[in-house]
Amino acid sequence: MKDEKTKIKQEKIIELTTSFCDEKLNEEYKELSIKLVEKLGRKHDVPFKRGKLEIWASAVIYALGQINFLFDKSFEPYATPDDICNYFNTKKSTVSNKAHDIRKMLNMGHFDEEFSTGALLESQPKFYLDEESGFMIPESYINPMDSYFDEVYELFKKGEIDDAIEMLDAIDEDNPEYNRAMFYKSFILNAIGIKDDSSEIFNEFLSELDDDVDLNDLLKEDDETDENDPGYLFEMGQFNHEIGEYEDAIEYYDQSLELSPNQTHVLHFKALALSELQKYKKALKIIDKAIEINPNDYSLLNTKGLIYKQKKNINKAIKYLNEANKIKENEMSWQFKGDIYYEQEKYKKALKCYDKSIEINPEEISSYINKAKVYMEMDDLKNAEKMLNEAEKIDExxxxxxxxxxxxxxxxxxxxxxxxxxxxxxxxxxxxxxxxxxxxxxxxxxxxxxxxxxxxxxxxxxxxxxxxxxxxxxxx
Structure with missing residues (x-):
């Protein structure tokens, strides 16, 4: 039985979610949010006993939105993660994590009978097993998630990396498109320089596949490959990129660019592949072309900084990482700067950079790990252990x-x-x-x-x- 304080908190969260739904969504979302809060309130250990009520209210809407494609423009109603967090004045990374906890706690997934909207349940596709590929294929041959991935793709092209990753993370393991989401996430992480996480996700993706599944099926759902489709050629380039076949990847990127020359995301990946081959001069020329097309994409400037770092031109590396931060202060610019100072044994400066990265994104595990490495070099074992323990809490x-x-x-x-x-x-x-x-x-x-x-x-x-x-x- 709930105590009086918990009842008051529950009523306040319902009041907050109701207000948002009345202003931004609709009556059905309001009813679902009330149902969700009340179900949380019936847990033996009521989770919202602790924590800021605005965060819980944000997370309730966020969790419902994730399983009902609220963030997909092709669905009605439509809202963005920023719309939710700005309304409640909450931090997106915190809300995203809390929403994940709620979905895990209540076993919420797409087409959830209890918390899905009526329109979504009505649109639930019927599948049959394609014996040749092993995939479950919609009877209509139309994938309702295509528009969702199109939006992820658009966010990636615009350099809105965090939002793209967030949409991919919203896809649960029980969703038929989970493998596709892991596939794309690995490439996006690779594009922004988080190679360890990228490889880990890609290996997980490969482990989920049957031996008889052709990876090309994930890149192109049609029976025939379309060599006149720049998007398909780019995706083939990405696949070769991820498995370390950089020369082959560049060939695909060039074919894609021949059909559509001003694709900044393709230029971005081509620069990364050239950098892996230590062809730094060509890599810089390509990344400069991408920056000329889209000068406000901070991830392009981060990559330019990384290329100079690999060339051992530290001053220019830091210059472009600083420019990326001027466009949008982001954890990766600070993390890459921290890595530079760490390699130079300028440990105090490195720690300050990693602290800034963590301040922007408290869930950025690499910054905690790198701080631990710095502390170990400084023989500060107490703080090294503390950082590693924090990292383990984020992802064991x-x-x-x-x-x-x-x-x-x-x-x-x-x-x-x-x-x-x-x-x-x-x-x-x-x-x-x-x-x-x-x-x-x-x-x-x-x-x-x-x-x-x-x-x-x-x-x-x-x-x-x-x-x-x-x-x-x-x-x-």
Whole structure:
């Protein structure tokens, strides 16, 4: 039974959501929001006992919006995440996380019979199993999510990366389009330089596929590929880009650009591919062309800064990262600057940059991990551990965090605990080189020589040169 304070909080949240629905949405959303708040209020441990009521109200609308395509312009009513958060004066990253908690708590998904709008339930498509590809295909051959992904694509092209990622994250694992969402998210993360997260998501995506599924089916749903479609050519380029076939990726990007020369997103990826091949002069020329077309896209300036960083021209790298921040202060500009200062061993400056990144996005796990690395270099083990613990709270399965936590424990001679973390890394990616190297060291310290040698053998299979480098490092 709820106490009086909790009842008052529930009434206030209902009052807030009702006000928003009356002004921005419709009667059906109002009824659904009341139903959702009341269901939360019946939980044994009522979640909104704690926390700001405006955040809970925002999250209730947000969660309903995510499963009812509120953020898709092709649906009515339509509102954006910013519309919700600006109305309640709340922070989008906080609200997004809280909405995720609500959906998980109540097992809410698309076409949810309890919390979906009537129009959405009526439009629920019927599927049949396509035996050749293994996919569930709508009987009408029309994918109701196409317009949703079109909007993600448009946001990406405009440089509104955060909003694009947010829309992809709104797609639940039980949605037939979840794999497609992971596929696109991996490329967007790669485009803005978060390669570890990109690879982790892409590996997860691949693990979900049946061996007989052709990846091209995800890029093009028609039976025939269209070499005159710039979008399809771009997506083929992205796929080759992600698997490290940069020359092939550039060929696809060039074919796409030949058909439509002023696609900034294609130019952006081409510059990234050229940079991976260490063709920095060409990469800069391409990214400059993209910036000329869309000078207000801060992600393009971030990439230009990264290319200069790779060229070891630090002054210019920082210059363009600062310019990106002038257009829109963003966590990645600060994080990349922090990385530069970290590499220069300017640890205090690096910490300030990572702090700014976290201030903008408290869920940006890489900044916590990088702060931990800085503190370890400064022998401030207390703060290093604190940062790693914060990172673990955000994502306990983040492979970089797991490996760094193992490294921290290894530095404390806590070999068994370190091995546990390396094993978690290797469950995610059994070829994660850093985890194999340090697990081998930890095992050797415990006289687990057989296990240590297994790690070394695996490293030799991946790349024999690694063993030569390790031998030179320890015996040279």
């Amino acid at each position: 399965n983040n492979i970089e965090m797991l490996c760094e936590k193992g490294n921290f424990l290894l530095s404390q001679d806590k070999f068994s605990e370190a091995i546990d973390y390396y094993d978690k890394c290797l469950e995610i990616d059994d070829e994660y080189i850093e985890a194999l190297i340090f697990k081998s060291i930890a095992c050797a310290n415990l006289d687990y020589y057989e296990e240590s040698n297994k790690c070394l053998d695996k490293l030799g299979e991946i790349n024999p040169l690694i063993l030569m480098e390790l031998d030179e490092m320890f015996n040279g």
